[in-house]
Structure formats: C-alpha cells, structure tokens
Amino acid sequence: MNDDNDHRDLGRDLGVFATDPLAGSGLPLWLPDGAVIRAELQRLAKDLAHRDGCVDVYSPVLGKRALFERSGHLGKFSDDMFPAMRLGDEAADDELVLRPANCPHHALIYAAASRSHRELPLRLNELGAMFRAERSGVVSGLSRVRQIHLDDTHVFCRPDQAGEEAARGLRTAIEAQRILGLPVDCVRLSMRDDSDAWLGGREQWREAEAALRDAGQAVLDDAGLRLVEAPGEAAFYGPKFDLQVRDGRGHEETIATVQLDFNLPERFDLTYHGADGERHRPVMLHRGTVGSMERVVAALLERYRGRLPLWLAPVQVAVLPVSEAQDSVARALVDALHGKGIRTELRCDDSLGARVADARRRRDHLIAVIGQRESADRAVQVTDVAGDHRETVPVQVLIDRAVEARDGRLPLVRWA
Template identity: 50%
Template sequence: MHDHRKLGRELELFDTDPLIGAGLPYWLPDGATVRHALEEYVREAERRAGYRHVASPVLGKRELYEISGHWEHYSADMFPPMELGGEQVVLRPSLCPHHAVIYRSRSRSYRELPLRMAELGGMYRSELSGVLGGLTRVRAINLNDAHLFCTPEQVVDEVLGALGMIDRAYAALGISAARHRLSLPGPEQPSAATPDSWRRSTELLVSALDRAGIRYEAARGEAAFYGPKIDVQIADAAGRESTLSTVQIDYHQPERFDLTYVGADGARHRPVMVHRSIIGSVERAVAHLIEVHGGAFPGWLAPVQLAVLPLTDAESGPAEAVVERCLERGLRAEVLGPERGTLGARVRLARRVPYQAVIGAREAAAGDLALRLRDGRRIEARPVDEVIDRLAARIAARDGALWDAGE
C-alpha cells in the first residue's frame, strides 16, 4: 500500500495551503475528476435503487441540532455557533436533521414507504489539529449520505439493500473491507436512545447481517448516540483501521422530530430512520483508493482514461481527432505529443493511464488504433470508432477489467 498523503500530492490530485487552513484540502484537476466520477457512480447507483436526491443547506439553527440531539451529545466536535440576525446558526455536523425536516415537510402515507432520501452534501467537524492528516481526517467533509424512512417491517430489507449496494460499490472500486463491525454502546457512552430502542435496533441489524451471511465482530463503545450501527472497516497503508461505510438504525430522531406516516388503518405511526453511507466521505474514499491502487485507478475512475501518443508531429492531427471523438463519447482522453519527450518517456509518463494508443504513419493512414493496456497487454489495430466503442462499453461496465479476454 502507498501513503495517500505523499502520492496524492506527487500525482497532483490534492494539496493544502496554510491560508486555507489545516484539515481543508483543495482538489486539483485530476483529483476533482476522480471525485466527480465517484460521485456520479454513487448517484447513479442510488437512482437505480429507488432513491430520491435532495439538497439542503450546510447551515442550520442551533435549535435544529438541539432537537436532533447533536448539540447535547456532539457539540464538542461542532464549530461554534455564529450570530446571525439575533439567532445562532451552526455549520452542520451531520445531514440527518435536515433530512428529518424534509420528511416532515408534508404528510406522508404508508404507500410512500420506504422513502429513500439521498444527498451528497457537505458537513463540518471541529477536529483538533493534531489528528488532521491528508484526506482521511479533515474538517470539511463531503458525505455520501442517505436516510431511509420506513415501517418497522421494512427495516431489515432496507438494511440488506444498503449492504448489497456497499458490496457492489467495493467491487467496482477494486477495494475490500478489512472487517464488518457491529458497533454497540459502551457502559460509559452517552446515549439518547431508550434501552428498548437499542435492543430492537441491535436485533434488526444482527438479523440483516445473518441473512446476508456477513461475519462481523461486536464492538462496545462505537455506536452513534442515537443507535447501533454496522461499520464497514478499511485499513490504511500503516495498518490503521477506520470506518468507510455505515448502516445505522435510529428510533430517536423520528421521535424527536415527531415524524409520522398515515398507515393502512388511517392512524398515525412513527417511521424508523435508517442512516446509510455507501462510500462514506468522498475524501476518505479517495484516500483509500489512492493507497490501494497506487494512483492506477480502475478505468472508469482514472483522471485520463486514454493517452494518445503520436509518433511524430505528422501524426498530431489524427491524434487530436481521436481525442475529440473520445470526448464526444464521454471518455477522458488527451494527447501526449513529441514535445513531451521521446516515445519511451511518454509511455512511462502515462504508465498509470489504463489505455495508451500510439499513432504512427500506418495507423494514421488506415484510420486504425492499436492499444497498449496498463497491465502490459496489447490489442491489435482496429478501426478508430470500433476501439472507442469498445472502450466506452468497457468503462461503462465499471467492473474493474481493462479488456475482456474474448474481445
């Protein structure tokens, strides 16, 4: 494994500056490309799974977090309130209070449930300077968050659905979990939930884990203040473990925000709130991807997916034409021309790019493209449009394979 803090800067993916502040990295073009590809994958996966996307402010009145319980149990990790028009507003430490308010914005029927509400939004944690580092511990977080509002009978299926999405995302990203952890309250851990809701939530999570056939380890003192959770743990280059993905059951906030739905019996009932994050924070996800792949990202995530290398200046025109066709098909391609050095130097420069195409006089005259794959394989010359079609299909598959053996 590589250290993402060192490699991420060498590859010009992200950096920091004292004028912006500690724990506030900025994304450079290639890093932003990886980030955006990751966000697009998540949003598409959520749409296909029946999620509806919302957008909410990064600020909220202090009262909002007093109702949710964050102010009582989490204020030490929040930024201080700001005075605004005689009111105190706070940078949010979590998206769930906003989503609870969106849920209660109108009356809900049992026919709408489960209601899957997703947002890739910003949140802020007042981390101490001593624990900040790279992309893994930051103060401004972009979280792939979602809240599923459902009936008690739907909870286990919703947890199973979230666990399945996590599995599929990890396969597409080419990463694996170090372990699954059932995070439970500790004897000294402050809790906002009642003993009965803790018991019910834990039983439901265990049922989902058992039905999914997932081995897990219970850990006391790692729960959220409002309920237990399933944490999907990853390990960094130094072997340090952290949580990437999570699924949580919450009876507390529906009660605090007085969330209801009208049941088939015409009476009002309390929904259960399932919190889930498929890839966790974008920052931590990209940090892990850098370390696992050494900057050689899966094809669909790579900042540049095809590097086109004209042999001489005479082939620069056809090379540019290939890149233009790629861009029209949604592929990320660029020309590495002779001004960047010898052919060998350019091949080495593009060693992390999934696909390379060298265009000489023969390929230019025939309108063909021969590929070199990052893993060392070579694909014989074929018409340009055919190669681009195959590349587009292969990248759209998001399965990690650079090329099918039968192609």
C-alpha cells in the same frame, strides 16, 4: 506502507488535491484531476441511490442552534462541532451552526408534508457537506478532514420495513465497495456499551441491535463476509453496520455505514398515518453506501498506487503520435474518443520515450502510440499498464474497449 503509496504523496504528485495554510488545515483543495475522480464517485453514488428508489433533496449546510439541540448533536457531539455564529444584533436563539450531519435537515424535509403508511419507505438522498472541528494535529490529507462530502441517504419507513431497508442498504454498500475494488475486511455491528452516553433506553437498543443482526446475516452470508460485534462503537442515536477496510498501513477504517435510528423520529415528532387512521412513529435509517468522497479517494489512491481503473482515471487515454507526420491521424483519434465521452489527451512535445515515461508517471490509464505503420493500417499500439498488456489493435477496437470499461466500471479493460 511505503512512502510511494501514501495517498498524501500520491495526491500531490498526481495533482489530485492540494493544501494551503490560507485555506486552513483539514480543508483540501480539489484540483482538476481530483475533481474528475470525485465527480465519477458522485455519479456512482447517485446511480446506486436511484436504483434503490432514493429521491434527491438539497439542504443548507447551516442550521439554527436549536435544530442541533433538538437532534441531540449539541448535547452528545458538541466537542466535534464548530462554534455557533451570531449575526450582528440577532438574538442568541438565532445563532447559526455548521452542521455535523445531514440527518436533522432531512428530518425537517420529511416533516414538511403529511405522510401515509402507503407511501413509505421514503428514501431521501443528498451528497451533502458536513463539518467536524478536528484538531490541527489530527487532520491528515483526505483521510481526516474538517469538511466531509458524504453520499448520504436517510430512509423513513414503517417498523415492519426496517429490516428489509437495512438489508438493502448493506447490500448496496457491499456492492459499491466491490465496484470500487476496495476489499471489505469485515462488517462490524457497532453497538452501545454499558455507559450512559447513548440516547434511548437499553431495551430499545437491544431490540434494534437484534433487528440489525437478523437483517444483515443473509446479506453477509451471500457476500462471504464475517460479522464482528463491537460494543461501544455505535452512533449515539442507534446501532449500525460499518464496512471496515484496511489502509496501506494496515489500519482499520470505516468506509461505509448503515445505521438504525429510533431517536430522531422521536425528537422531531415524526409521524405517518397508519392503516388504522392513527398516527405512528416511523423508523429512520442512515446509509452511506459509497462513503465520504475524501476518505474513499484516499483509499483508492493507496489501493491502486495512483493507477486508477479506467472509469475513474482523470486521463483515460493518452494519444502519442511518433512524429509530426502522424499528427492528423492522432487528432482524429482524439476527436473520436472525445465523441464517445472518453477523457483523452494528445501529447506531441518532447521525444516519444519521454512522453511515454511521462504518461506512465501521471498514471494515464491507456497509452496509445501511432507511428507510420499504425497510421497506414488505421491501428494503434496500446499499452495498458494496469492490465500488463500491450498490443496493436484497430482504432475502433480501442474505442470500443475503452467505452466498455468506462460504462461497465470495470476493474480492468477487456482485451480478449
């Protein structure tokens, strides 16, 4: 990968994120332009989750040590967790831990009410923060961090619904990457190996792996993606689908995941009332369809070399009047674009050539120049660098095309 396509350099040069020794390694600071990108990704994640029938919840980033002992995270994941914190004279049992995952809290939310077989599946969604005690020599930019913000849904369903829910999650994860323009290299079925580092029995794992394989095959056939089996790559609590992409260096990374979990419902004694009046154990699925905000932004910066699609671009339209005589017309265009919710900046300082060069350097998506002729014709000269397109169009055409690209989350603005 060329140095000019490293997300760490792009992130610094474009004002997406910063780092500071006082904040600490692996804890990036999201700058205003980075916050815009992240907010758009979060909106996409919520839109997809709500379309799939997910409901929003919120849970604390801290939990008692006992919560993670019960979930199995402390037993299997302790090396990647931050040390427990004791407050004052409180007992050791009251030590608090920064959560490495959101699922234990969501299990508690499920358990907060009695559940009937008729109300399942229940899909709980939260874009929550999780913490990993990555070593200083491992953390890197946004791709390897100590605080992760994951588009996280946990589905609680009957066993007969698990296959359909896994397929639903996989289908949505593939669609999310299509919208983002991140090509999926393959879908990995991550399974256990022959070691004893897994929760649950071998037969239970074999059944779960077979269920995932069967559930995902039709989805993968429709998407034209191949399934690659990967023993030893499962989560400690169950097998999973991992959507694999390649970064600018050709390294394979997981960008989104759908996981089957038969252990947490057992550990938290989760039940629902069946049609027979008896208590039954639900199946739990973990799905991160967009992915972690940090890793996805890193992948997007490198995929587009910083020139993001219009709906993600911090500045969607830069308006440049040629001279002071066009300032009032330019301001009217900015106001009209703002009125449609288009992120717009008016640039008046310096020469026109310098302003155009600066807009290109900053990766503003559309550059709109208004000179004497454009002002008289109520038109604007538009340069769309990503689409390799330049033409003079009526002001309303510019507004309509920008709104269309924004609302449709299009990879390119449609000018024809």
